[in-house]
Amino acid sequence: MIKLENLSKTYFTAEEEAVSDLNLEVKEGEICVFVGPSGCGKTTTLKMINRLIEPTSGKIYINQKDAISLEKSELRREIGYVIQEIGLFPHLTVKENVATVPKLLKWDPERIDKRVKELLKTIGLDPDNHLDKYPNELSGGQQQRVGVARAMAADPPIMLMDEPFGAVDPITRADLQNEFLRLQKKINKTICFVTHDIDEAIKMGDKIAIMNQGKLVQYDTPKNILFNPKNEFVEDFIGSDRGLKVLNLLKAKKVMEKEFYKADRSESYEQVIKKLEESKQKYILVTADKRKLMGYVNLKRLKENEESDWEKHIKMTPVIEEDASLKDVLNKMIENDVTLIPIVDSDNNLKATITMEIIQNYISDEYNQEE
Amino acid sequence: MAVIEYFFENSDKILEYTLAHLYLISISIILSLILWVSVGIIIRNREKTAKSLLGFGSLIMSVPSVSLYGILMTLPAFGLNMRSAIFALVLYSMIPIVRNVYTSLNEVDPAILESAKGMGMTEKQILWKVQLPMAMPVIIAGIRVALVMMVGIATLAVFIGERNLGQLIYQGIVRTKTEMIVTGAILISLISIIVDIMMEILKRILVSPGLLKEDSAGEGK
Ligand SMILES: Nc1ncnc2c1ncn2[C@@H]1O[C@H](COP(=O)(O)OP(=O)(O)O)[C@@H](O)[C@H]1O
Ligand SMILES: [Mg+2]
Numbered sequence: 001m002i003k004l005e006n007l008s009k010t011y012f013t014a015e016e017e018a019v020s021d022l023n024l025e026v027k028e029g030e031i032c033v034f035v036g037p038s039g040c041g042k043t044t045t046l047k048m049i050n051r052l053i054e055p056t057s058g059k060i061y062i063n064q065k066d067a068i069s070l071e072k073s074e075l076r077r078e079i080g081y082v083i084q085e086i087g088l089f090p091h092l093t094v095k096e097n098v099a100t101v102p103k104l105l106k107w108d109p110e111r112i113d114k115r116v117k118e119l120l121k122t123i124g125l126d127p128d129n130h131l132d133k134y135p136n137e138l139s140g141g142q143q144q145r146v147g148v149a150r151a152m153a154a155d156p157p158i159m160l161m162d163e164p165f166g167a168v169d170p171i172t173r174a175d176l177q178n179e180f181l182r183l184q185k186k187i188n189k190t191i192c193f194v195t196h197d198i199d200e201a202i203k204m205g206d207k208i209a210i211m212n213q214g215k216l217v218q219y220d221t222p223k224n225i226l227f228n229p230k231n232e233f234v235e236d237f238i239g240s241d242r243g244l245k246v247l248n249l250l251k252a253k254k255v256m257e258k259e260f261y262k263a264d265r266s267e268s269y270e271q272v273i274k275k276l277e278e279s280k281q282k283y284i285l286v287t288a289d290k291r292k293l294m295g296y297v298n299l300k301r302l303k304e305n306e307e308s309d310w311e312k313h314i315k316m317t318p319v320i321e322e323d324a325s326l327k328d329v330l331n332k333m334i335e336n337d338v339t340l341i342p343i344v345d346s347d348n349n350l351k352a353t354i355t356m357e358i359i360q361n362y363i364s365d366e367y368n369q370e371e
Numbered sequence: 372m373a374v375i376e377y378f379f380e381n382s383d384k385i386l387e388y389t390l391a392h393l394y395l396i397s398i399s400i401i402l403s404l405i406l407w408v409s410v411g412i413i414i415r416n417r418e419k420t421a422k423s424l425l426g427f428g429s430l431i432m433s434v435p436s437v438s439l440y441g442i443l444m445t446l447p448a449f450g451l452n453m454r455s456a457i458f459a460l461v462l463y464s465m466i467p468i469v470r471n472v473y474t475s476l477n478e479v480d481p482a483i484l485e486s487a488k489g490m491g492m493t494e495k496q497i498l499w500k501v502q503l504p505m506a507m508p509v510i511i512a513g514i515r516v517a518l519v520m521m522v523g524i525a526t527l528a529v530f531i532g533e534r535n536l537g538q539l540i541y542q543g544i545v546r547t548k549t550e551m552i553v554t555g556a557i558l559i560s561l562i563s564i565i566v567d568i569m570m571e572i573l574k575r576i577l578v579s580p581g582l583l584k585e586d587s588a589g590e591g592k
Contacts, residue, residue: 050489052485052488052489072491073491073492073493074491075491076488076489076490076491077490077491081486081489081490083482083485083486083489085480085482085486086482086486087480087482087483087484087485087486087487088483088486089483089487089501089505090483090505090579090581090582091504091505091507091578091579091581091582092579092581093581100490100492101490101491104490104491104492104496134579134580134581135581136581147486150490151490160489
């Protein structure tokens, strides 16, 4: 889908090559993550693909076509582009921002309308509330979502994303990453993704391109990068906590438990107590209508307050989705000081649970296998 | 009381002066807008040209208007003529308009320009759909300054034969008739205030609400 051949760039003002003889191929539907220290040439490489920067030498093929042979603005309309600073147009509403490329492509207004609404839903913003807002009325995370929606508006087969989640706080970043991975399963774009964060690279990438000083050092799957680093540079870049890094590769759904004790709020006080005692746990998750997660109740609290309306002791719990990585799960556990997190789907239906203990077992298994 | 009396007794003359005043300003601002906004747009990417042009503009600004009228009067192409007055007003409005157009177009966040380019907008589309709308608050502020200045400087054009509200003040001083001076001063202030209100309305119409909040917080120009 995207093929870089002997690609080099030397800026006029510089002596050293910013990108040096780069060769790699990104297959259709894959996420290729460019990662490396600051100044190693990631952004330069990405901008050569949509010709915001012209290569000094080498070739770029997009669907077997030489990018140089294509008209610049037309090429760019076929390639979604997201940058860290987002660059939303402050004078336009969310709707107008997202509609930018479809308008350039002269879609009819009805089609644009439909597409924008559909996209906002996909990225988790309620169209009715957000269509007519201006960027300065949105949170950082929401702006970043709109930036992604804008890049996807005309359904380009290729997306270039330069540190797209770099400017938001770590919790929002994990959410955005998970949402994006879930979305990618549906839309199957060919994506070049730049980051300087190796954890993000491992989590997001089908392939990782590790760069240093303009050169491609290793191009491989995250697993191979972790377990067969090509040289010392890659090893150092991964860092010493490889075991923790592996957690980025594993999805919660691989280790979650689908069988667990839960209570429904329609049940009586005695039933709940009985379940709690059976489970030998200190607390139990509670659902509404047997499906929707409401929170949890604590055995001690229930016993102290022997009452029939036990529901009022239900407390909120953090939740996670099944596509989250084990690293996300662990982070959330530590942040919230819990050892169990319920897994819900996008409609808040309780699906499964995941515990610290399972993750620990999993890490030790992985280590024993590989070493 | 004398002022009101004077006003009603001479309402025909006053109306004529007011219209002449407004006419001069209208012609001048229209010419200025066409000329200086275009110049600001053309020089937006030419730093050197912009520097020398703005330097020249500041020089003009430092020439007192009476001297400028005087100089123009002696030139065969101008003389005692409305052309001289218009020419002077257009020259004076160069700095506020060109400078504001130039700087505001250049102040657009590079990240916004990059994403516009990255989405496949052409230079022209970026100018019309991104840069100009984003620059609008500052451009309008420049136009407002130019207009208010014009209202004032136009009064001095009476020295080169214009018959406008400046006449009331000038004649009032010569004939020591206070009511004439006061009538003139009040009307000129009134025009300034109306211009100001009109510009505020124009701003509400032309500037996107998405920019207004930022404007009050950040730029304060
Ligand atoms: N416009 C430019 N002009 C000159 N040098 C540049 C320019 N952009 C980037 N560089 C240089 O090229 C190298 C690679 O930069 P970049 O691709 O932005 O790195 P990264 O995105 O990996 O941090 C750096 O040494 C940087 O200083
Ligand atoms: Mg970069």
